[in-house]
Amino acid sequence: MLIDTRELDPSEPVRGDLCIVGAGAAGITIATELIGADTEVILLESGDSEVLDPETQDLGAGANVGRTLTFLGSELSLASTHLRILGGTTMHWNGVCRPLDVEDFEQRRWIPDSGWPIERADLDPYYPGAQELLALGPFEYDWQYWTENYDIGQPLIHDDAVATVMYQLSPPARFGTLYREDLVNAANVRLLIWANATNLNIEPESDRLASVTVATLEGDEVTVEAKVFVLAAGGIEVPRLLLASNDVRRAGLGNQHDLVGRYFMEHPHVPIGLASLGRSWRELSLYSPLRYLEIDDPAQPQVPGRAYGGFAATAAERASRELLGAAVTLPENPVHPPAWTGGLDQTSVGELYEAETGRRPQVDAQLMVRAEQAPNPESRVTLSEERDALGLPRAQLDWRLSDQDIESVQRTLVVLAERFGVHQVGRVQVEQNALPPADWPIEVGNHHMGTTRMAADPRRGVVDANCRVHDVANLYVASSSVFTTSGYANPTLTIVALALRLAEHLRTQIL
Numbered sequence: 331m332l333i334d335t336r337e338l339d340p341s342e343p344v345r346g347d348l349c350i351v352g353a354g355a356a357g358i359t360i361a362t363e364l365i366g367a368d369t370e371v372i373l374l375e376s377g378d379s380e381v382l383d384p385e386t387q388d389l390g391a392g393a394n395v396g397r398t399l400t401f402l403g404s405e406l407s408l409a410s411t412h413l414r415i416l417g418g419t420t421m422h423w424n425g426v427c428r429p430l431d432v433e434d435f436e437q438r439r440w441i442p443d444s445g446w447p448i449e450r451a452d453l454d455p456y457y458p459g460a461q462e463l464l465a466l467g468p469f470e471y472d473w474q475y476w477t478e479n480y481d482i483g484q485p486l487i488h489d490d491a492v493a494t495v496m497y498q499l500s501p502p503a504r505f506g507t508l509y510r511e512d513l514v515n516a517a518n519v520r521l522l523i524w525a526n527a528t529n530l531n532i533e534p535e536s537d538r539l540a541s542v543t544v545a546t547l548e549g550d551e552v553t554v555e556a557k558v559f560v561l562a563a564g565g566i567e568v569p570r571l572l573l574a575s576n577d578v579r580r581a582g583l584g585n586q587h588d589l590v591g592r593y594f595m596e597h598p599h600v601p602i603g604l605a606s607l608g609r610s611w612r613e614l615s616l617y618s619p620l621r622y623l624e625i626d627d628p629a630q631p632q633v634p635g636r637a638y639g640g641f642a643a644t645a646a647e648r649a650s651r652e653l654l655g656a657a658v659t660l661p662e663n664p665v666h667p668p669a670w671t672g673g674l675d676q677t678s679v680g681e682l683y684e685a686e687t688g689r690r691p692q693v694d695a696q697l698m699v700r701a702e703q704a705p706n707p708e709s710r711v712t713l714s715e716e717r718d719a720l721g722l723p724r725a726q727l728d729w730r731l732s733d734q735d736i737e738s739v740q741r742t743l744v745v746l747a748e749r750f751g752v753h754q755v756g757r758v759q760v761e762q763n764a765l766p767p768a769d770w771p772i773e774v775g776n777h778h779m780g781t782t783r784m785a786a787d788p789r790r791g792v793v794d795a796n797c798r799v800h801d802v803a804n805l806y807v808a809s810s811s812v813f814t815t816s817g818y819a820n821p822t823l824t825i826v827a828l829a830l831r832l833a834e835h836l837r838t839q840i841l
């Protein structure tokens with residue numbers, strides 16, 4: 331059922347079994363999973379169900395006092411990196427998907443604060459369902475599957491040091507459009523639009539959340555009471571709500587060890603090297619997102635096969651060289667800012683290739699590295715002094731990148747350069763001896779991770795292995811904010827897999 335919160339009687343609390351705050355990828359996944367269950371679900375959405383409203387969107391505005399977030403050379407405002415409308419940020423995401431790797435969940439000695447309390451095997455049962463919800467093809471990320479089933483040639487490199495890794499492209503799935511009708515028609519789901527959660531209400535001396543205060547821009551307030559609550563408002567808004575709900579616990583909820591909002595991670599997109607390759611674009615088609623869009627899978631005519639490859643250091647190579655995760659792709663039409671090469675130019679790379687091989691390069695490409703950044707408690711979301719139209723303190727981001735983050739990107743490229751040379755694929759130019767200056771534009775994926783990190787020990791994380799806030803018995807988080815480390819893969823497939831896992835946990839054990 332669709333309910334306009336502005337038409338509710340403010341004196342009547344809305345009551346249900348489960349209240350989900352935020353109807354984006356994560357919130358909609360949980361609500362749709364529970365359709366038909368013996369559970370009264372209340373799904374709160376800040377925005378409209380169809381149209382993006384500028385005043386609502388402004389509720390998510392905030393300052394970034396840290397490293398500039400850029401995309402295609404322009405500075406991004408915080409508000410533009412997440413949307414307030416049914417479907418959330420999927421209403422303008424790009425759809426690039428890949429699961430996290432096995433080693434992303436492990437404790438890696440060279441990455442402080444790494445190590446999830448769950449393993450990749452814990453998510454494996456949920457990734458296929460997430461593929462379906464995101465309108466992707468089969469849960470296949472080995473290049474062998476794609477080269478066996480499609481006429482796309484062979485990988486250039488797949489050896490002990492460098493692997494060819496696959497991505498899939500969602501159409502892209504817009505959750506507000508795809509799942510609106512299901513939610514509206516579901517007898518056990520009440521979808522409240524124009525419903526802004528402004529406070530999480532906990533009683534003194536209690537470890538249970540009693541209700542959520544919901545405000546509209548028209549000035550009305552209603553209370554939503556439930557047995558269980560899930561915060562699914564995105565990686566900036568989840569910590570903001572926990573921190574701002576400080577009327578009973580002064581540090582906010584989940585923040586007994588001062589961890590809420592800390593460890594904010596993005597995926598730095600770093601154009602950092604130039605390559606001259608001895609292959610044509612046709613021979614490189616496995617690595618071309620643009621060419622690959624045409625292929626159809628006859629077994630699944632409704633889902634066009636959309637996949638393309640990149641290069642990543644293998645787990646063994648990452649461990650031996652102490653690298654963070656990173657994947658390198660070849661953009662066919664570079665539209666990004668110029669690569670950091672320490673002043674070396676494309677001509678010199680081409681000449682190098684020609685001098686060493688006696689052949690002219692066929693393709694010049696700027697390499698794009700999408701990288702993991704190491705968890706860093708100083709990279710964080712806090713509350714600003716400024717308030718939004720509903721009186722809630724705005725979020726303030728202080729995004730930090732460390733030398734380890736940038737050096738790891740450079741060193742990954744060195745591994746790739748070595749293997750390009752060994753396999754006579756081409757030559758890569760990368761500046762090894764100097765880091766880009768601090769104001770070098772580093773793009774982001776609009777991936778907001780780590781701000782309510784998962785850890786078994788409450789002193790190391792905000793949520794436990796079931797995504798429950800350690801110090802609130804009936805409050806859960808569904809968001810990339812729970813990522814302990816980020817890997818290099820785009821997050822949404824894993825967000826949806828985690829949401830499916832949480833929905834099952836709630837349905838079978840809690841509700």
Ligand SMILES: Cc1cc2nc3c(=O)[nH]c(=O)nc-3n(C[C@H](O)[C@H](O)[C@H](O)COP(=O)(O)OP(=O)(O)OC[C@H]3O[C@@H](n4cnc5c(N)ncnc54)[C@H](O)[C@@H]3O)c2cc1C
Pocket residue numbers: 351352353354355356357374375376377410411412413414415416417418419420422423424425426427525526527528562563564565567571775776777778808809810820821822823825
């Ligand atoms: C331009 C762009 C491109 C992207 N491309 C990719 C990509 O290619 N691959 C990928 O994996 N990811 C991509 N992303 C990121 C992706 O969109 C997010 O990872 C994903 O949408 C996060 O899902 P979520 O449900 O956690 O949050 P969201 O989708 O942001 O949903 C959060 C919901 O909560 C609601 N909400 C917020 N605060 C409140 C409140 N106080 N009360 C009630 N409701 C509230 C919002 O209105 C929203 O509907 C991209 C993002 C952008 C901006």
